[in-house]
Structures are given as C-alpha cells and as structure tokens.
Amino acid sequence: MADRISDIWGARTPYAAGQEWPVRVDEQLAPDADPGRVRWVPSACVLCSNGCGCDIAVQDGRMVGVRGHAADRISHGRLGPKGLFAGWQAASAPDRLRRPQVRRGGRLVETSWDEAMGLLTATSRRLLDEGGPLTHGFYTTGQLFLEEYYTLGVIGKAGLGTPHMDGNTRLCTATAAAALKETFGCDGQPGSYADVDSADAIFLYGHNVAETQTVLWARILDRLAGPDRPALVCVDPRRTNVADAAEVHLPIRPGTNVALLNALIHEVIRTGAVESGYVAAHTVGFDELARTAAAYPPEEAARICDVPAADIRRAAEIFCHAPRVLSTVLQGVYQSHQATAASCQVNNLHLLRGMLGRPGCGLLQMNGQPTSENTRECGADGDLPGFRNWANQTHIGELAKLWRVDPMVIPHWAEPTHAMQIIRYAEQGSIRLLWIVGTNPVVTLPDVARIRRLLAAEQLFVIAQDCFPTETTELADLVLPAAMWGEKEGTFTNTDRTVHHSGKAVDPPGEARADLDIFLDYAHRMDLRDRDGGPLIRWTDPEGAFTAWQECSRGRPCDYTGLSYARLREGPVQWPCDDARPGGTERLYTDGFFPTRAEQCETYGHDLLTGAAVTPEQYALLRPDGRAVLKAAHYLRPDLGAGDFPLLLTTGRTAYHFHTRTKTARAPHLNAAAPAPWVEVSTADAAELGLAEGDLALVESARGAVRLPVRIARGRPGVVFIPFHYGWWDDPADPHRAANELTETAWDPVSKQPQFKLAAVRLSRAGPDDGTAPAPAQTASAAAGREG
Numbered sequence: 001m002a003d004r005i006s007d008i009w010g011a012r013t014p015y016a017a018g019q020e021w022p023v024r025v026d027e028q029l030a031p032d033a034d035p036g037r038v039r040w041v042p043s044a045c046v047l048c049s050n051g052c053g054c055d056i057a058v059q060d061g062r063m064v065g066v067r068g069h070a071a072d073r074i075s076h077g078r079l080g081p082k083g084l085f086a087g088w089q090a091a092s093a094p095d096r097l098r099r100p101q102v103r104r105g106g107r108l109v110e111t112s113w114d115e116a117m118g119l120l121t122a123t124s125r126r127l128l129d130e131g132g133p134l135t136h137g138f139y140t141t142g143q144l145f146l147e148e149y150y151t152l153g154v155i156g157k158a159g160l161g162t163p164h165m166d167g168n169t170r171l172c173t174a175t176a177a178a179a180l181k182e183t184f185g186c187d188g189q190p191g192s193y194a195d196v197d198s199a200d201a202i203f204l205y206g207h208n209v210a211e212t213q214t215v216l217w218a219r220i221l222d223r224l225a226g227p228d229r230p231a232l233v234c235v236d237p238r239r240t241n242v243a244d245a246a247e248v249h250l251p252i253r254p255g256t257n258v259a260l261l262n263a264l265i266h267e268v269i270r271t272g273a274v275e276s277g278y279v280a281a282h283t284v285g286f287d288e289l290a291r292t293a294a295a296y297p298p299e300e301a302a303r304i305c306d307v308p309a310a311d312i313r314r315a316a317e318i319f320c321h322a323p324r325v326l327s328t329v330l331q332g333v334y335q336s337h338q339a340t341a342a343s344c345q346v347n348n349l350h351l352l353r354g355m356l357g358r359p360g361c362g363l364l365q366m367n368g369q370p371t372s373e374n375t376r377e378c379g380a381d382g383d384l385p386g387f388r389n390w391a392n393q394t395h396i397g398e399l400a401k402l403w404r405v406d407p408m409v410i411p412h413w414a415e416p417t418h419a420m421q422i423i424r425y426a427e428q429g430s431i432r433l434l435w436i437v438g439t440n441p442v443v444t445l446p447d448v449a450r451i452r453r454l455l456a457a458e459q460l461f462v463i464a465q466d467c468f469p470t471e472t473t474e475l476a477d478l479v480l481p482a483a484m485w486g487e488k489e490g491t492f493t494n495t496d497r498t499v500h501h502s503g504k505a506v507d508p509p510g511e512a513r514a515d516l517d518i519f520l521d522y523a524h525r526m527d528l529r530d531r532d533g534g535p536l537i538r539w540t541d542p543e544g545a546f547t548a549w550q551e552c553s554r555g556r557p558c559d560y561t562g563l564s565y566a567r568l569r570e571g572p573v574q575w576p577c578d579d580a581r582p583g584g585t586e587r588l589y590t591d592g593f594f595p596t597r598a599e600q601c602e603t604y605g606h607d608l609l610t611g612a613a614v615t616p617e618q619y620a621l622l623r624p625d626g627r628a629v630l631k632a633a634h635y636l637r638p639d640l641g642a643g644d645f646p647l648l649l650t651t652g653r654t655a656y657h658f659h660t661r662t663k664t665a666r667a668p669h670l671n672a673a674a675p676a677p678w679v680e681v682s683t684a685d686a687a688e689l690g691l692a693e694g695d696l697a698l699v700e701s702a703r704g705a706v707r708l709p710v711r712i713a714r715g716r717p718g719v720v721f722i723p724f725h726y727g728w729w730d731d732p733a734d735p736h737r738a739a740n741e742l743t744e745t746a747w748d749p750v751s752k753q754p755q756f757k758l759a760a761v762r763l764s765r766a767g768p769d770d771g772t773a774p775a776p777a778q779t780a781s782a783a784a785g786r787e788g
C-alpha cells in the first residue's frame with residue numbers, strides 16, 4: 001500500500017508536444033475492500049486546486065478507496081499520495097465530530113441540533129438588535145462546495161447585510177484574484193492545464209508544484225521525459241524537486257520577486273522580443289512599464305536577488321525565444337510583501353509577448369485550495385458574487401434585483417472587510433459573533449498567539465463548523481459537526497475553471513450535517529426574507545442552490561448558465577459555459593479582448609505599491625476599454641522589523657500533508673511519511689551555528705518561539721524553512737510548535753494576503769542530536785548531500 005508514498009509521482013508515461021497526455025489509472029482500496037462488491041461514485045479530489053477527477057469506492061455504506069477517472073481532462077486517471085490515501089480514510093476516522101457541542105461552565109459538551117441552532121439564532125438576533133449587522137463576522141474557506149458558498153454569500157450580504165465576510169482564501173488565492181483583476185479587469189484564470197501538453201518552456205514562480213499539485217507535476221515530468229522536453233525555469237529560494245529538474249534555477253533571496261521579474265521584462269524589451277502589434281492593440285501602460293523596467297538590468301536584479309546575472313539572462317533568453325511559454329505563480333509570490341505587484345509582472349511578461357489564449361501559452365495565477373475559485377465566484381469571501389464590482393451601482397442593482405432586496409441592504413459603501421481586519425474588529429469588540437467555517441485559524445493565521453487569545457476571549461461568540469476536532473473547535477463556544485467530501489452532493493471548480501460534480505457516496509457519521517443544510521437551517525430559523533416578504537433563500541437542496549447561482553452568473557465572465565447537474569454528471573466542463581459556448585471554454589482571451597470596460601470590470605484597480613484605490617474618474621482617464629492594463633512597480637525592500645534576527649524564515653508545505661492535517665494525519669501512511677515538524681537549515685548556517693542533523697533548535701522571532709529538530713537541507717544560506725502543517729491537536733504536549741508562532745501580522749497592500757513567506761528569526765542549539773529529523777527524504781526537505 002505504501003509504494004505511492006515513496007513513489008510520489010508514479011511511473012512515467014512520456015509524450016511529445018501536441019500529443020494527448022497518456023492515461024494511467026491510479027487506484028487505492030482498503031485491504032478489506034472487495035472489488036466485486038464496490039460501487040463507484042463519481043467525484044473529484046478536494047486535497048488541492050488541481051481537482052483530479054476520481055471515483056469514490058463505496059462498500060457497505062463506507063468509503064473504502066478511490067480511483068482516478070481515465071476520461072478526466074485534469075488527471076487522465078492519475079491521483080497523487082494525498083488523493084489516494086487521505087479523503088476516504090479520514091472520513092471513517094473514529095474521532096469525527098458527530099454531534100454539536102456547546103460550551104458550558106468552560107467545557108464543551110454535546111448537545112442537540114435544535115439546541116445548538118437555537119442558541120446560534122438567539123445570539124445572532126440579540127446582537128443584530130443591539131448593534132446591527134456589523135456585529136457579525138464570517139471567516140470562511142476554500143474547501144466547501146459552490147452551492148454552500150453561494151447560499152452563505154446571500155445570507156451574509158442580503159440577509160444580514162454585513163461586509164465582514166472573508167475566507168481563508170485571503171491567505172491563499174487573494175493575490176491570484178487581485179492580480180487577474182488589476183491586469184485583465186476581472187478574476188478568471190486565462191490558461192488551461194492542457195497548456196503543459198504543448199508548451200516549449202515552463203516558468204514556475206514560487207510554486208513547488210512537485211509537492212503541491214503532484215499530478216500536474218506528473219504531467220510536466222512526462223513532457224520532460226518525452227522527445228521534445230520543454231525548458232523549465234524555477235524561481236524558488238529552496239532546492240525543490242522542481243529546481244532539480246530545471247534548466248535554470250533562480251534561488252532568489254526571499255521577497256525579491258519584483259526585482260527579478262522587472263529584469264525579465266527589461267530583457268524582453270531590450271532584445272526586441274515585444275510583440276508590438278499585440279501590445280499596441282490590446283494593452284495600455286507600456287511606456288510606464290518600460291520606464292520602470294529600465295532600472296533593472298540583470299546585474300541590478302542579480303545584486304538584489306543574490307543570484308548570478310548570467311542565470312537571469314539565460315532565463316530571459318528562454319522566455320524571449322520559446323514560441324509557447326506556460327507560467328505558473330503561487331505562494332512564493334503571493335505570500336510576500338509585494339505579492340500583487342510581482343504577480344502582475346508575470347501577467348505583463350505574457351502580454352508583452354502576446355502569449356495568451358493560445359495552446360501552450362498558458363498563464364496560471366494558481367489557486368491552492370480545491371474550491372477557492374468558488375468562494376471568489378460566489379462571494380463567500382471579500383468578493384461579490386459573479387465577480388461584480390462593489391463600487392459599481394449597476395452591479396449592486398443587479399444583485400438587489402436578483403435577490404429581491406433593497407440595494408442599500410447589500411454592503412457596498414466600502415471594500416469588503418479582509419480577514420485580518422475582521423480579526424482586528426473582533427479584537428476591538430465591534431464584531432461580537434464570529435462564525436468560522438472550514439478553516440483552522442488558530443494554526444494558520446499569522447502570529448497565532450494573538451489568534452488564540454482572541455478566540456478564547458469572553459467578549460466574542462465563536463462558532464466553529466468542521467468535520468474534525470481541531471485547535472480552533474477546542475476554543476469555540478459552539479461547535480457544529482459538518483459532513484465532508486463524499487458525504488454530500490455538490491460542485492466545485494479547480495484552478496483552470498473546470499467544474500466537477502461530486503456525488504454523495506455515503507451518509508455522514510452521527511448527526512453531522514452538510515454545510516449547506518446548516519446554512520439553510522440558519523436562514524430558515526432567522527426567518528430571512530426578501531422585500532416582498534417571501535423567503536430570501538428559496539432553495540432547499542444542492543441542485544436548487546446551483547440553479548440559483550447560475551442565474552447570478554448570467555452574463556458575467558464566470559457564466560454557468562449552460563451547465564446543469566445532468567451535464568456535469570457526464571463529465572467536467574470549464575466555465576464560461578452558456579448558450580453561445582455550450583461545450584465550455586478552454587482558454588480565456590483568445591481574441592485579445594479583456595473585461596476592462598468600466599461597466600464590466602470587477603475593480604477599477606489599485607496602486608500596486610500603496611494599495612490606494614483607483615477612482616472611477618481615474619479609471620475613465622486610463623481608458624482601458626477592453627485592453628489589458630500593464631501595471632508597473634518598483635522593487636521595495638521588505639520591512640523585517642528591528643532586533644537581532646539575522647535569518648529569514650520561509651514556511652510552506654510538504655507533499656504528504658494538507659494544511660493542518662485534519663485529513664492527512666488520519667491516513668496512516670501519509671502521517672508516517674512526515675509525522676512531526678522540523679526546521680530546515682542550510683549546510684553553511686548549520687556549520688556556523690554548530691547544529692547537526694536531528695539537533696533540537698530554538699527558533700525565535702519577535703512574535704514567538706518554537707523548538708524543532710533540525711534537518712540540514714539543501715536550501716540557500718541565510719534562509720530557514722518550517723512546514724506550517726503542525727498544530728498541536730495530536731501532540732498536546734507541545735502546544736507551541738506551529739510555524740505561525742513566528743510569523744508577522746503583515747500583508748500585501750493590494751490583495752491583503754498575509755506575508756507567510758518572510759519573517760526575521762534567529763536560531764540556537766537547544767538540545768542534542770536525536771537521530772534524524774522527521775522530514776521526508778524524496779522532497780525539497782531532502783538532506784544535504786543528496787544530489788538532484
């Protein structure tokens with residue numbers, strides 16, 4: 001059973017440019033499953049944004065395994081270690097939440113749904129009476145289904161009227177959305193995963209795809225093993241598996257993405273690689289971009305980023321000469337201080353070469369969580385449903401008409417509140433009810449000591465809705481047990497706009513309920529009504545919610561009106577899908593026209609350095625009118641505070657765990673592959689600090705400290721890495737071992753995404769060698785000395 005643990009990507013199936021990626025069907029069944037008796041329920045994996053289509057094996061009312069779906073456009077049958085092992089095993093874990101719990105006399109005790117929802121609605125009503133909708137905050141997720149997000153979005157925006165609803169997507173894909181909006185006028189992924197099949201070069205910016213979308217990496221590996229391998233360029237301070245396979249690895253100093261990208265733009269312009277016809281017809285802002293980039297010859301970027309200028313030139317040459325380049329961007333860029341500024345420069349590179357909307361010329365501002373796309377589309381975060389612009393009265397009017405409410409009910413007097421600001425309002429006491437759904441902030445927000453204090457405070461009524469007991473449910477006043485993937489029906493959309501339908505395979509354990517049913521129950525008990533006195537939420541099941549959402553998406557860039565449950569049961573489809581495009585749409589912007597007209601766009605944009613909003617008047621002067629906006633930004637040095645913290649901490653993922661491990665730690669093989677946290681230190685730093693493999697190190701920042709075993713790894717000197725997966729639910733003996741004990745409350749000015757990839761720390765030896773660190777050996781965490 002364990003071979004796909006050590007063999008993360010499975011066997012190679014090489015192919016050449018322009019060919020179909022060969023099918024390889026991966027399957028994992030429980031030892032006691034009987035293949036003859038298994039029933040297969042179509043779904044897709046929800047353990048990352050790749051969204052691999054799969055079938056769930058069901059036997060005797062239990063999930064007993066999973067297999068890849070051969071016809072699926074994303075996976076062509078493959079599944080990675082998380083997909084193979086985690087979902088179905090976690091679902092039958094004995095410690096699932098089965099009944100609601102309420103805090104009485106300081107302790108959580110089980111209660112009935114009726115009492116739990118009664119308490120919730122009584123508290124909610126009282127606070128609305130006392131202080132209005134601004135007393136209510138929602139902290140949501142990128143892991144529910146579309147139907148649940150849309151329902152929650154309508155409840156918050158039209159039922160209660162609070163602007164305080166954001167998702168953990170703020171930590172995850174806020175920058176992807178922001179960069180797409182700034183450049184193209186609207187959210188929506190231009191590229192397709194099938195661009196891997198024909199790209200001549202692939203650029204990965206801060207994206208450890210080998211560990212974080214393992215099936216996408218298998219697709220890239222198969223091209224690399226084929227007859228016409230694409231050139232790979234990896235921008236990542238760590239020596240990841242991607243770096244090992246790359247033609248050019250640029251291990252830049254963390255936080256210097258903008259300088260590097262400006263140098264690439266510099267070279268595109270200097271060498272005459274700009275597609276002038278495309279730029280003239282389809283963009284605005286070239287002159288300012290050229291002026292800005294002029295300050296970044298490769299030598300200057302080399303100095304800032306601390307990589308050889310010759311390597312920057314080689315990367316630039318690849319970008320300038322390859323007929324088809326696919327670029328992907330993820331957390332190494334998004335979770336940094338100039339996140340949106342950097343991501344926009346990747347958009348600019350593609351625009352300068354006219355490389356959009358054609359096979360192989362993909363631009364993927366990646367998502368991370370499996371369904372974060374839907375949070376954004378449906379408005380269960382700081383966005384309005386259908387990618388509508390909160391500053392556009394017509395867009396607000398459309399929603400008011402659809403929901404049959406007064407436009408003034410829908411909060412749109414200011415930009416919706418971002419997650420860290422919701423936390424601040426709760427701390428200051430204006431938000432008094434915080435409903436946390438499908439996220440574990442006590443481990444995953446920056447500076448978790450602060451979050452722990454807040455959630456434990458008397459003044460705040462905390463609801464936590466989850467499938468498992470977590471560090472966050474432990475602090476809640478009310479715990480609502482949720483059904484998980486496979487236990488409820490719904491749809492979700494991956495990074496490249498592919499919508500999958502997921503069937504209900506089994507019943508949830510105990511009294512756990514689908515999130516949709518919990519939201520519907522709340523709306524019903526709160527008696528939320530429209531302006532005519534009818535029920536605000538008129539649907540009662542997933543398909544009804546989907547139909548309501550389709551109407552909301554009509555005419556918007558994310559148009560779902562051509563879809564249906566019946567159609568999706570036959571297989572996935574990429575939005576937009578409407579009467580004119582009944583088969584869906586593989587790539588956006590094939591004609592070079594962008595949704596930047598003022599009446600269409602999702603935002604008028606921001607200043608990339610300060611985050612100041614562009615006014616409608618300023619936007620009108622810019623006159624994008626269907627052209628993309630080339631936005632320039634100078635590099636700014638990150639502010640890392642004062643104090644004696646000479647090392648840079650970066651945090652991130654390992655292949656075997658998903659976030660706070662609520663699912664992956666309950667899959668024994670995955671857990672055994674990475675059972676406990678570690679800190680990666682470079683050979684040079686270890687020598688200087690007198691640290692050996694397995695030693696216990698004390699890692700301190702201005703915020704906190706953790707003690708972790710040392711892995712002497714292959715990263716760049718001056719940078720240490722800690723995986724952020726490890727809270728303390730499975731190790732109460734060490735309640736302070738999370739990476740986020742150390743991180744700072746700081747965010748990108750445009751996307752408001754926290755800066756998890758950049759904190760100043762110091763290290764010292766805290767204990768003797770205990771053998772080897774519990775770090776995986778096949779990944780970026782491999783011990784120094786292993787050559788790629």
Ligand SMILES: Nc1nc2c(c(=O)[nH]1)N[C@H]1C(S)=C(S)[C@@H](COP(=O)(O)OP(=O)(O)OC[C@H]3O[C@@H](n4cnc5c(=O)[nH]c(N)nc54)[C@H](O)[C@@H]3O)O[C@H]1N2
Pocket residue numbers: 047048049082172205206207208209211212213235236237238240252253254255256257330331332333336367368369370650651652653654655656657658659757780
């Ligand atoms: N196995 C696994 N897969 C996952 C997840 C998981 O938890 N586990 N989570 C999913 C989710 S929600 C997300 S958001 C994605 C995240 O997927 P990734 O973004 O690929 O993962 P991370 O490890 O957070 O960060 C990627 C890389 O950024 C690099 N980096 C750090 N600082 C910088 C910098 O300044 N510049 C550049 N260029 N790179 C830098 C790090 O060294 C790291 O290798 O993964 C998804 N897939």
Ligand SMILES: Nc1nc2c(c(=O)[nH]1)N[C@H]1C(S)=C(S)[C@@H](COP(=O)(O)OP(=O)(O)OC[C@H]3O[C@@H](n4cnc5c(=O)[nH]c(N)nc54)[C@H](O)[C@@H]3O)O[C@H]1N2
Pocket residue numbers: 141143144168169171172173331335368369437438439440441444445465466467468470482483484485515651652653658659660661662663724739740743756
């Ligand atoms: N230091 C550092 N911190 C980070 C990051 C980093 O790279 N470094 N990355 C950030 C990123 S990109 C992300 S996405 C976040 C992730 O942060 P979190 O979202 O807090 O992490 P998860 O463990 O995925 O928490 C999701 C919770 O939802 C529950 N859940 C799963 N399915 C369902 C469902 O259907 N219904 C309900 N109600 N609950 C469900 C799970 O059991 C789990 O407890 O972490 C962020 N924090």
Ligand code: SF4
Pocket residue numbers: 045046047048049050051052078079080081082083084212213214215216
């Ligand atoms: S690549 Fe992502 S979606 Fe595909 S099997 Fe792995 S975790 Fe699941």
Ligand SMILES: [Mo]
Pocket residue numbers: 171172173368369
């Ligand atoms: Mo994420």
